[in-house]
Structures are given as C-alpha cells and as structure tokens.
C-alpha cells in the first residue's frame with residue numbers, strides 16, 4: 634500500500650463530495666428560464682460525481698481507511714459558489730470548467746501514483762474517472778461556446 638495513493642484517494646473523495654454540494658446548489662439556483670439547460674446538466678452530474686465518491690470510498694475501505702466525513706474536510710471550491718445574480722449562468726459554467734480541470738489533475742496524479750505502487754485496480758478506476766471528468770469538461774466547454 635502506498636501513502637501517496639491513499640492520500641490522493643482521500644483528496645479525490647473529498648473533492649467529489651464538495652463538487653456534489655456545489656453542483657446541487659447551483660443547479661437549484663440556476664433553474665430559471667436562462668439557466669434551465671445548465672441546471673439540468675449539473676443535476677445529472679451530481680449523480681455521476683456522487684458515484685465517483687462512492688467508488689473512491691470503497692477503495693479507501695479496501696485499504697482499511699475511513700472515508701473522510703464533514704469534520705475532516707476543508708472546503709476549497711471558491712469558484713463554485715453560486716453567483717449573486719441567478720441569471721449569471723456563464724460564471725457558474727466557468728467555475729464548473731475549473732473544477733473539472735482540478736479533478737482531471739487529481740486523477741492524472743492518482744493514475745501515476747497507483748501505477749508506481751503496482752495498484753492496478755486503483756489505476757484502472759482513476760483512469761475511468763479521468764475519462765468521465767474529461768467528458769464533463771468538454772461538455773461545459775461546448776456550453777461556454779454557445780454564450
């Protein structure tokens with residue numbers, strides 16, 4: 634077992650849970666005439682990111698680790714706080730793109746660390762989640778182009 638793998642699993646888990654919280658808040662907040670499509674996409678991603686957290690949590694359990702709970706976390710996603718104006722869909726989209734880029738970086742690091750540690754199962758999971766985050770980023774980049 635590698636400490637680096639466990640640390641990255643925990644970081645990824647925490648980021649996914651924080652993402653769920655912020656996508657949910659923004660999805661509800663943006664659900665107006667202007668923001669309806671983005672709100673719908675975000676609500677779908679809430680389920681997907683929650684699924685990511687679940688898979689990471691079971692990997693942590695495999696290593697005898699407890700998945701982080703609310704008192705263990707320090708929030709970092711400034712860019713995903715709902716904007717003052719609920720019609721400011723573009724700010725939310727920019728925040729989502731930034732959050733997806735952070736997730737991509739974390740999963741790239743996790744793939745590398747897991748491969749170094751000969752932990753093929755975690756490497757495989759991280760590769761799968763990396764592909765999901767790349768797809769999320771691409772989807773929101775194309776939404777951004779429509780503004």
Ligand SMILES: [Fe+2]
Pocket residue numbers: 649681682685736762766
């Ligand atoms: Fe995710």
Ligand SMILES: [Fe+2]
Pocket residue numbers: 678682733736765766769
């Ligand atoms: Fe994502």
